[in-house]
Amino acid sequence: MLAAQVLINALVLGCLYACIATGFSLVWGVLNVINLIHGSFIVLGAYLAWGLYQSLQISPWYALGIAAPAFFALGYVIQRLILNRVITAPVLVTLTLTFGLDLILNNAMIYYFKADYRKLTLTPPMGSVSLFDVVVPIDRLIATASALALTGVLYLILRRLRVGRAIIAVRLDRDAARLMGVDVNSIYAIAFGLGAALAGCAGVLMALIFPISPLTSTAYLGKAFVVCVLGGLGSVSGALAGGILLALIEGIGSALIGPAHATTLSFALLIVFLIVRPQGLLGRKGFE
């Protein structure tokens, strides 16, 4: 029964990891930008959910509807005004720029919200469901379903909508896309906006599960990074596969060799993947 519980825990956690990583993966894959501000966007989303629930009693499910457009606009503006100026520069330049932006946003949050930990506690609490002694908390189940729905929406945008096809086109070959009449700068801004919207929504969902503090942003960013490398860059299904693989490794590793070594195990796997399969589980060669 313990094995079944560990497996279910890992599947649910894996979907949450995927939710954290999808936006990061999109931005990295399309813009070739390692967006270090991603973790702080997630924390800001969590604060948004917390603030709306505490002050206006707006449920986190509705907060998703507010976070998505707000973070899209924020991401769009940051890309248009700042990142687009250096987008063709080597990856180290954009990396440093997003590092700087992250410092500003994170310290602004520490200044405004303080480094105290806060918790979004739904009243009444949602409780858990159990089947043959295997227990799954309902808030995690709903967050998982929402995470799957969000990644599904992104998949549909990329596959079905004109703007989605343009994003894919820019990702495959920026110059060819420009020659075909695609406004590349605008597509970059839209892709970054989508990445930010996904991060904001992930933050709203994480607020239900994890304590909220600006200091947690690096933990989210670290997970997003590992999930992307394991799953493959820029693909929605890759983020899902990477998230579940990471959660499984952590869960099984924690049960077998102790929780202190679970993180070591996941980073060891990261190194193995970087050497043996740098394109990740579902990524394609040449997309990095």
Add this chain to the structure above:
Amino acid sequence: MARSRLTSRRLNSLLLAVCFGLSASAALAQDVVKFGAPLPLTGPLAPEAIKQQQGYDLWAEQANKAGGISVGGKKYRVEIVYADYQSNTPRAVQTTEQMITQNNVNFLFGPFGSGATKAGSSVSEKYKVPTIASTASSAQVYDQGYKYLFGTFTPNDTLTTPLTQIVKAKAPDVKKVAILARNDLFPLAIAQEMEKSAKANGLEVVYFEKYAINTLDHSATLSQIKSLAPQWIFVTGYINDLLLVRKQMADQQIKAGVLSMVAGPAYQEFIDAAGASGENITSAAWWHPAAQYSGKDIFGTTANYVKLFREKYKSDPDYAQASASVSGALFQMAIERAGSLDRDKVRDELAKMNEMTFWGPVKFGPTGQIDSLEPPVLQLQGGKAVVLSPALIKQGEFRLGVN
């Protein structure tokens, strides 16, 4: 020519102004006693540094409001010199040395935590500067044979032993303990002390594991603990870890006779964030605002200290802030008794200190670490931390059962 005369006149007046300024500042410097406080004001330990700073500032403000520290009939204003060592221990050592050699501080407060305090104390000992460490509990900090180092935290086992004794007395059915510790200096040391206390009191430790810093999920670990059915679950970590563990315990419907968390329930942030799920969690800390001591220090009673703290910071103090404040108050008492700013005389007064304060009874043992304090055991009852022991400040009875 006219221009150069003008310049030389200006130069003269500038020199004159500098001389006046120097003599004025020299006069001022005579009336000031300087305390150095190297703190990790930026970096991961910044929240802890801010707490210490709040404690020192409150003391300095109160001391200055009363006219300053009285030294041989003359009043000296308190000035605290802060320096940021960026949560980097080697830099804490450099900063301590700079404070002594460049800032010319009279006395020192220790940096944050046992590790940095131990490192910094080698410098303050070399220059024979009395230092009060307000956040170092490990006995290894004090067993170096140093004469000028004093500390306001008792050793870690003084937190776990009274807790174990209360559980053993009040909940005789508790036989199995599971211990989960954050893999970090202080949380791990407390967990190891808990393991010793449990074994010494005839309890079986069925689980002892560490979790990594920045762990985002404890579900696998908690499933394993649940399968072992311990009656007492003991978790150490910082507020975010403990909140997460508590939430995931409820998610997985893990129930236990006793749930202890160190040091979450001692902090108001934990109580606020945990809400109803915090009920009946036990903990131990070196001090708590619910304590009721009546001291001879500048703050007098614990209640008065809490009132002054609330007025200044609009929140309740915890043990970190109170320890910083009492460190200042102890220096003040020692200096006033020595009637001098002479470092050796003040050191001797600290060494023979045996006084009640708002922090509790203060007497430093032969190593310099306080040995008079009995840290309170706490339990969250009805959204409030209630003191279960020591008997002197007890407020309520232990309650069994955490859902």
